Amino acid sequence: MLFDTLAYWLFFGFVLVLCAASSAARARIVLVIASYVFYAFWDVRFVLLLGGATLANYLFGLWIDARAGAARRAAVTLAIVANLLVLGFFKYFNFFVESFAALFGLAADSLTLRIVLPVGISFITFEGIAYVVDVYRRDLRAMRNPLDFALFVSFFPHLVAGPIIRPTDFLPQVGQPFSLPDTAARWGLREILKGLFKKVVLANYLAPIADAYFSGKPYDGAAVPAWIGVLAFSLQIYFDFSGYTDIARGCARWLGFRFPPNFERPYLATSITDFWRHWHISLSTWLRDYLYIPLGGNRGGPARTYVNLLIVMGLGGLWHGASWNFVVWGLYHGALLGLHRFARRLADGSAWAAALDAPALAPLWIGLTFVLVTLGWVPFRAPDFPSTLATLKALCAWPDLGFVAAHPGVLIIASGSLAWCLLDRSRRLQDWLVERAPWQLAALGAGVVCLAMEFCANVDIQIPFVYFQF
Numbered sequence: 001m002l003f004d005t006l007a008y009w010l011f012f013g014f015v016l017v018l019c020a021a022s023s024a025a026r027a028r029i030v031l032v033i034a035s036y037v038f039y040a041f042w043d044v045r046f047v048l049l050l051g052g053a054t055l056a057n058y059l060f061g062l063w064i065d066a067r068a069g070a071a072r073r074a075a076v077t078l079a080i081v082a083n084l085l086v087l088g089f090f091k092y093f094n095f096f097v098e099s100f101a102a103l104f105g106l107a108a109d110s111l112t113l114r115i116v117l118p119v120g121i122s123f124i125t126f127e128g129i130a131y132v133v134d135v136y137r138r139d140l141r142a143m144r145n146p147l148d149f150a151l152f153v154s155f156f157p158h159l160v161a162g163p164i165i166r167p168t169d170f171l172p173q174v175g176q177p178f179s180l181p182d183t184a185a186r187w188g189l190r191e192i193l194k195g196l197f198k199k200v201v202l203a204n205y206l207a208p209i210a211d212a213y214f215s216g217k218p219y220d221g222a223a224v225p226a227w228i229g230v231l232a233f234s235l236q237i238y239f240d241f242s243g244y245t246d247i248a249r250g251c252a253r254w255l256g257f258r259f260p261p262n263f264e265r266p267y268l269a270t271s272i273t274d275f276w277r278h279w280h281i282s283l284s285t286w287l288r289d290y291l292y293i294p295l296g297g298n299r300g301g302p303a304r305t306y307v308n309l310l311i312v313m314g315l316g317g318l319w320h321g322a323s324w325n326f327v328v329w330g331l332y333h334g335a336l337l338g339l340h341r342f343a344r345r346l347a348d349g350s351a352w353a354a355a356l357d358a359p360a361l362a363p364l365w366i367g368l369t370f371v372l373v374t375l376g377w378v379p380f381r382a383p384d385f386p387s388t389l390a391t392l393k394a395l396c397a398w399p400d401l402g403f404v405a406a407h408p409g410v411l412i413i414a415s416g417s418l419a420w421c422l423l424d425r426s427r428r429l430q431d432w433l434v435e436r437a438p439w440q441l442a443a444l445g446a447g448v449v450c451l452a453m454e455f456c457a458n459v460d461i462q463i464p465f466v467y468f469q470f
Helices: 006-020 024-040 046-065 069-104 121-136 146-154 167-173 182-214 223-254 272-278 281-292 302-320 324-347 359-381 385-395 402-406 408-424 427-435 439-458
Strands: none
Touching: 006 024, 024 046, 024 146, 046 069, 046 121, 046 146, 069 121, 121 146, 121 167, 121 281, 121 302, 146 167, 182 223, 182 385, 223 359, 223 385, 272 281, 272 324, 272 359, 281 302, 302 324, 324 359, 324 385, 359 385
């Protein structure tokens, strides 16, 4: 059940009406049941996994909360290992078997299993680990009410593709009476419409351009098709994933919950460090708080900091999928973060440090950061190493601008995407849409998006959200 289908919105409207007509206690029951029904639409077998993960982490939390000292550390260690074993089995078992077999020249077919990857398992696992670690750190008490904890794990707006919700953010909101004040309704509707526009109007029309290049069409190593394909994917993944997050936040707000932002105009970042402060914020902060800082962060000196960055980003890449290409993508970003930190150390205190931060140079740094991030998307999107290397080689070839002249639609899509990025930067306009825009304008926007959704369904170009595979 995809966010950009009419079936989902019929489901969401039904759940919203039930919650509005129920007490706070009954609304929690409605939301838990609805979330399990939503998950069952993907594969009814996944419901058993979701229920098992919920029960296990609920009991782990109680066990950790009741222990102290070495017993407490042992309990949280076992809880983390149990979560990682489930994730490792479903997502990485065949990957590691095939990698091991390739390393030693063995046949892997007899060792691999036919494992169905449960949708959203990476997000469910990270939220479970965050909960048991927060209980261990005494950032919150273990939940006594299993229904409240089940709602935290299964709440359907964030269940299959995030954002990764922290228990300290979500659990205090559980149990509050359902209410939907006018400003909250406007805010939620704005996020939903913005997300649907990003997905249906922008991402879904960038996807075929990127797929046409990465699906294997050679283009004889020409530079312009390569740049068009890579740039199309760079924009597609942003509009697709941030659009999903916008819809999730809007739906959650209509159901009485607040999700923190997950994207804050990342393609306007002035450095790679700044990019990771604004891209997939829930993942980057999770990696920082539950992996980077426990590894020592930047407390062990520059060399140790660079190693920690490579470890964290390499594992962050692997989290995205069972492929060495994702690991390369993560290590690439880890290296860029280390290089940026090293450059800042050299610049700090120098005579030209202030000049580098001058506002006049901001467009240069934004452009450079965008190019570096876009190059990183090549191994992320390419199916294998040879395709990655071929694409990078093509990007360095001499451009033939005749391709652009033959495909003017590419320029139209690129211009529209750039215009949206600039529009998204305008907080004043967004605040006006929430606080003072007439409901008729919102209704018009909803109608346009619905027509686009219906058109996509009729011409059979329904494209899943990119992050559903993770």
